[in-house]
Amino acid sequence: MTALVIDDEIQIRRLLRMALQSRDYTVHEAESGQLGLQAAVFQKPDVILLDLGLPDMDGVEVLKRLREWSQTPVLILSVRDQEAVKLAAFDAGADDYVTKPFSTAELIARLTAIQRRQQAEDSANLRFGDLTLDPVHHEALLHEQPLKLTPTEYALLALLVKHSGKVVTLKQLLRSVWGPQAEQQSHYLRVYANHLRKKLEGSSLEIKNEPGIGYRLTQKS
Known part of the structure; x- marks a missing residue:
């Protein structure tokens, strides 16, 4: 420690x-x-x-x-x-x-x-909709099937799941996933959010962009 x-x-x-x-x-x-x-x-x-x-x-x-x-x-x-x-x-x-x-x-x-x-x-496992994340092994299940994620994709998705339904600001996402030195690199988020959207296709989940503010993970209505 x-x-x-x-x-x-x-x-x-x-x-x-x-x-x-x-x-x-x-x-x-x-x-x-x-x-x-x-x-x-x-x-x-x-x-x-x-x-x-x-x-x-x-x-x-x-x-x-x-x-x-x-x-x-x-x-x-x-x-x-x-x-x-x-x-x-x-x-x-x-x-x-x-x-x-x-x-x-x-x-x-x-x-x-x-x-x-x-x-x-x-x-403790994180659950939202039909998605389950295992923080110990950094594994994800979608519809009870393994979802292949890179370490960065996992970190970003885990943060959105922890705050599911709420807007997580650009600054908080960049600092938490990439570190304080990356808080001006918003293009990182655009790229990885698009990667996650493709991997979540067919699920009940949706990553919404609040322009200039941040991102929010919600369930489709």
């Missing part, structure tokens, strides 16, 4: 590194919000420990930007214990919140719990 610690206090980073490495985590560190976002892209951690009081931007803003393209579990670590601050963090997509100072035993227990929840969600 890989953990990313985003905190500007070197003492906290050292403490967390020791605690996490003792549980066999590979640990990456970032001392600012911007560096943390970059590390999240390139290191692809299994979990992120995020401080709210960063020197360049508020941790909640970091979390909001992260949630535009990633569902990596995030554990907030902060000296702020006001209820309004905690609610803002959870609204932005935090999975748990631990107030400093903390015991390493509690931290590891919280971390283990949110990762178990994430693994359970990630392993």
